[in-house]
Amino acid sequence: MDEFAKPAPGVVLLAAHPNWRESRVNRLLLDGARTLPWVQVRDLYASYPDYDIDVPAEQEAVAAASLVVLLHPVQWYSMPALMKLWLDEVLRYGWAYGPHGTALQGKDLWLVATTGGTEASYHPQGYNRYFFDAFLPPYEQTAALCGMRFLPPMLLHGAHRVSAEEIAAHVQTFTQRLGSYPDWPELEDMPACPACDVPQGDRPAVHDQAAAR
Template identity: 55%
Template sequence: MTKPPQTLILYAHPTPHHSRANRRMAEAAAKVPNVKVHDLYELYPDFHIPVRREQALLQEADLVVFQHPIQWYSMPALLKQWVDSVFTPGWAYGPGGDALHGKDFWLVATLGGSERSYQAEGHNLMPFSAFLPAFQQTAQLCGMNWLPPHLLFGAHQVNQQTLAAYIETYRKRLANYPNWPELLAANSTTSLTGN
């Protein structure tokens, strides 16, 4: 019997009690079978990260999700510390560093700014895709498959209906992994080319 695909959500919200979206997202995700919500700020408030334990969790996962609010166009400080500590050379990348090869990487993030603010004429002067290269390159360096991000713009302002729909899409995607159109298309292309 084959093991069902496992998902590890690295949930990083510095002030979850003030969260309008992320806390509800994490609660919804935790109810999905074969999904582990790993709350970094709850587990490691002192920023002391047990590297081998975290690496063992990653090795069990097929889908690795970074779920967090965008802070200064990037990830919260503890998640950055976690990446710095856990994605070690010889394990995650570099010679012999193939522990994450072939795993899927999905960024699920909330943004305070509206989608309009991430335009050339907007407050942030460029689309949000301009801020993704560090995330994409992390996945690339570790041999992971970058999946299109699931983003909620204007998380502080969106109405309850929009927020509920975003959370439900997140829950459904987690429940249906790996049967996502982009993954099925990639797998069929790989099968056809023999790679």
């Protein structure tokens, strides 16, 4: 039986790269994801070159998935601009978090990212001054606020200089991991999604607008 022929839960992969032609790694990861028929690949820069995001369509896609993957190069210690806009517009109060915002509760969020700097550069003695884990809290808290479980990220450092053999091995591991989800041994020991209750008083204007409708 083919390794990837088994039924699998819905997976949505949100890919963001401002220039795929210049990508050494993310483009190949994207191609690997596309070999898995149950993975819905959403290339944000191809779909929304004008940054005009179809919020209902994006909400429908992620609401139907069990796993949401964020695939992108790290830019200024964060995600590309269009992916940040996607979070701002799609993960809305009352839908993804806050009162009645339960659309994503119980799902998993997986960050798959590349950095230009080497792993050694993400060190107190390196030019990035911090271990890479120091830049993960915004991702972790985004997941927590939405009631999602933040899975251990998959990272490749030094994407500009790693060898073709290292890239091929990384892509193969990524595709195998994506294909075997949710049968990852480490998931059995991971705690359930945290609860982050947002009082209505923290978003009074939004709450009042919803009540008026």
